[in-house]
Amino acid sequence: MKAKGYTFDEAFQASLDYFNGDELAAKVFLNKYALKDGFGGIFEKTPAEMHLRLASEIARVEAKYPNPLTEQELFDLLDHFKYIIPQGSPMTGIGNNHQIGSLSNCFVIGIDGLADSYGAIIKIDEEQVQLMKRRGGVGHDLSHIRPKGSPVKNSALTSTGLVPFMERYSNSTREVAQDGRRGALMLSVSIKHPDVESFIDAKLVEGKVTGANVSVKITDDFMKAVVENELFKQQYPVDSTSPTFTTEIDAGALWGKIIHNAWKSAEPGVLFWDTILKESLPDCYADLGFKTVSTNPCGEIPLCPYDSCRLLAINLYSYVKKPFTKEAKFDFKMFKEHVALAQRIMDDIIDLEIEKIDTIIAKIDSDPESDEVKHAEGLLWEKIRRKTLQGRRTGVGITAEGDMIAALGLRYGTPEATDVAEEVQKAIALAAYGSSVKLARERGAFEIYEATREQNNPFIARLREADPQLVADMEKYGRRNIACLTIAPTGTTSLMTQTTSGIEPVFLPVYKRRRKVNPNDVSSKVDFVDEVGDAWEEYIVFHHKFVDWMIANGYPAAKKYSQEELDELIAKSPYYKATSNDVDWMQKVKMQGRVQKWVDHSISVTINLPNEAEESLVNQLYIEAWKSGCKGCTVYRDGSRSGVLLATEAKKEEQDCECYEPPVIVAKRPRELEAEIVRFQNNREKWIAFVGLLNGRPYEIFTGLYDEDDGIYIPKNIEKGTIIKSVDAQDKKHYDFQYANKRGYKTTIEGLDGKFDPEFWNYAKLLSGVLRYAMPVDQVIKLVQGLELNNESINTWKNGVERALKKYVLEGTEARGRKCPSCGQATLVYAEGCLKCTSCGHSKCGG
Structure with a gap:
């Protein structure tokens, strides 16, 4: 039976009602997640219909296995984004027979063996595009490309190095991203590569490499050379015991370049590669094809070539009982039960992904092109299918951590809050791995599981110390999934989550002049002060739950507060000094390191600094991140990207004089x-x-x-x-x-x-x-x-x-009043005709 369609107006009104009048959330749902066909026809008008679609499909998979979850049980977990939240690609693709696409959020590609040839470079380029057109973010490493000036056996005589190929891959991303299609790319390179300095400078060149995030794979030897002020050896090939080219460099000077560029433009990010490899469970199977080579665009999933990951988040705020009161408590019992179910749902989604891949392969086979044209795409998806089944990798993560901490009466970034965050993440790790072991008993372990390979892995050692029986059962029955956990940015999903769970962010900007404030911008429950004056000297971020905190603590809901009274309430609330510019950044890094110990993949987090932050602070944060055991780190200094865009634009204007004249009003139109x-x-x-x-x-x-x-x-x-x-x-x-x-x-x-x-x-x-x-x-x-x-x-x-x-x-102009649909931050700028986020790198060139 054909699904009923809705007009945009019908769907928008129903979605607006669902989200209690939040237009942004309603538009995000309709534009990104509601079931649509290839012609824009809408077949879901609210997230309730979407969650029913997801529950129905996951229940269909559950029915194949022992002790299946029912459709109603699944729907109750998903409904109103309260507990378990599948992320973008699964939400869009599960049960969607109108469009042919993958359920994976991210992929990494690469070539086994030597890959320094035009044939290999073009092959990777095609694979990148083929994945992006199916909505996948892609990462790949460039360390295999020989450095600039190296001899080559063709008419060019010498290699051009990394940068031209960075531009090639960036341009491919921009090409496939047009008309609103997704295109996200991560390019990485080893710190040992002789062209690494050119690699990190490429992002600062106007108009170059605008379609990619870039990160440098940092080794422990390099960091030790930086700290101890020593020389560092670069070589090509980077992992060879008998390299064809070597050079010694001043490690501190190169590190200074990384720090300066990160301070100036928020890139490159750093990947602490030895930590990633040492901690990685999949790398225990490196000789079987699971050697980690790069990460996805947001950096939370280190992957081997042709592996992929689907993402899911658990709404931490929903497990706080009696929030914002003295009796507030985190419900660990319910939480652990739901984590186990989330891991089970993630494994079900792998089966649904295999169905999607089979559909993609069938589509390729039926295409009218010749086998020669179709061969590369078909082979790509065959390799992804094989890797997906071999490892059954999942990505269970979290959202609303800050609101959970505030609801418990703690302040984000304090030692007490960090203790709770680590305890929660430890509970996730134990519950998810316990669930994966149980699934192995019921459904079978991932096919290459071998306990002896993992016996010296640090993550397994921590699990063994925390729960010896869990690891004993794992060694006996195996594990269903090669790796399970991550902390990814929840992007547009969090916009919908926050609205329906009552934790919508509300912004009270800095007012340099007196201005009327609409109380409804904060809450319909509280009649806030009529005016906000010059006393607001900092950008204060409230959450909708601030109102609940007031009510829970006995403050009248229907009262006008003077500015002084409101300031006093702010200072008492758990959100005070807890915004991104207020937190103790060093404590945040240390918190990330402690939480990372209970995440088998990585954590995607950006340290947001005020514009006036100095380069020395970025240096301290990066070094502390390495010492604390983080697998990666990225900083964003407020306005840094737009500043660079404006600076390069100004430079071009000076050189070419192709600038806009000051506006002159010409009311009478020239002929x-x-x-x-x-x-x-x-x-x-x-x-x-x-x-x-x-x-x-x-x-x-x-x-x-x-x-x-x-x-x-x-x-x-x-x-x-x-x-x-x-x-x-x-x-x-x-x-x-x-x-x-x-x-x-x-x-x-x-x-x-x-x-x-x-x-x-x-x-x-x-x-x-x-x-x-x-x-x-x-x-x-x-x-x-x-x-x-x-x-x-x-x-x-x-x-x-x-x-x-x-x-x-004009390049670098802020898109005032608009939020990034990926990370939710108000950090969008116009660049090359597109809207780009200076916080997370998201780019959209469509309307």
Whole structure:
């Protein structure tokens, strides 16, 4: 029976009701997770329908095994994102027969043996694209590429080194990410590689490597050389006992470069590679194909080539009983039960992933291309299928840790809070591994399990010390999954989670002038102060649960508070001095190191520093992260990325003088305007925009469907022309577009104003008027986004206008009032016509 479809308006209203009026959460759900077909048809209007779909499919897998969970039991765990939350790819793909894609969030690719050839480089490039088009994030390592200047046996004579191939892979990511498709890439390289300095500098070059995150694999020997001020040997090949090239460098100088770049642009991240390999359970099977070579784009899953991972998070806040009271307590009993079920669900999702991979392979086999064309893609998915079944790797993680800590009456970053965080993560490790052992008894161990290989692994040693019987059972029955745990960024999922569980972040910005504050921005329960004045000297982040804390502690819910009273309440609350810029950063690093001991994969966390933080602090944090046993570390200094973008833009302006002039209002339109063509797709339909420019700034816009039947035919190579204002015999104004073909002959398309839908034209006149009077382009885009239109075709037009105008926003301009759909931070900037997050690297080039 065909699923019932919904109009966007029907689905949006139902979703808005579900999320208690939170438009952001409703739009995130509909845009990213609601069941849709390839033409944009919507088949789920609320997360309840999505959770029912997930529960039904997981129950179908459960029925194949002993002691199956029922659909209702599964739904109760998922409902309202309260306890167990499958992450992006599983939420989107499970039970989705409309689109062909993988359930894995992330992959790593690579080639066994020698891989320093164009054939190998191009092969990896194709595999990266094939995975990204199925919604997967991809990581791979470049340490196999010979350094710049090395001799090669082709007409080039010498190697170009790493950087040109970084650009190649970055460009492929940007290409596959267009039209809203996902594309996330991690490029890594060993600190031992002679080109590592060029690698870390490449991200600072304007317009280069904009489609990738970069991280350096740091060895213990290098860190010791840094601390002890010694020389360090680089070589190629990096792991060879008889390298063809060696050089000694000043370790401190290279480390200083890493620190400076991280301070300046939030990259490179560092991966403490010896810690990763020493702790890794999969690397106990390195000779069987499980040697870790790189990480996924966010860094929380170190992987071997062609392995992948699906992610799931447990909402920690939901296990706090009597939150924000003196009797607040964490319910470890229920928590451990749910962790065991989460691990079981993750194993079920592996079976569902195999079904998806089989569908992908069948799709490839049925494609009309020749076997020669299809061979690489088909072989790629065969290798992924094999690796998935061999290891059955899972990624059980957490979300809402900060709210859990606050609900318990603790302050994030304090020793007491760190003790609780470690205790909770230890409970997760024991419960998840206990569940995996139980699953091995019921369903069988992962096929290459061998207890003797793991007997000296530090993580297993910690499990043995904490629960000897667990490890004894593991050695007897095996384990279902080669590795189980991670802490990943929960991104857009957390936006939906926080809304429905009552922990939505609420921001009270710094006010440099007096301004009215809407009490509903904080809570409908409490009538907050009418005004906030100059006394707010720092950016204070509240959570919706701050209100619950007030009520739980006897403060009147319906009362106006003076500014002084509110300041006093803030100081008493567990959220005071607990925001990213307030916490003790060194304590946060130490906390990460302690928690890491109970996570078999890695932890993705960014240390957020204020803009005024000095490079010496970044140095101290990175060194402490290594000493504390962290597997990786990334810092983000407030405004660092946008600052770099603006700086490089300014540098270009000085060199090329291709800058915007200060805005000059020209109310009377010149007869002719230079124009650019912007082509794009909306819901698989081809659209076109003609943007008239004055002094390089958008002055007017015409946009709509690209329909040759309506007389709009322009060769693809034509990107520029002229919009000419003309007057006909009836004294009516018209706008014509004129361009020159490759032979120099001019072609005129008459009556642009009549080529598109009349309603589109009326809105375009409105926007052109706004542009004409020099409103900043980013604010025009914000105006377009805020239009509340109840016609689906007009909403599509609105998205098209936004996409056309993004190209003209100055590089590095902050997207004020918008949050990153991946990490939820208000750190989006415009870069190369795309919205990019300076916190997590997320990029979206669509509307």
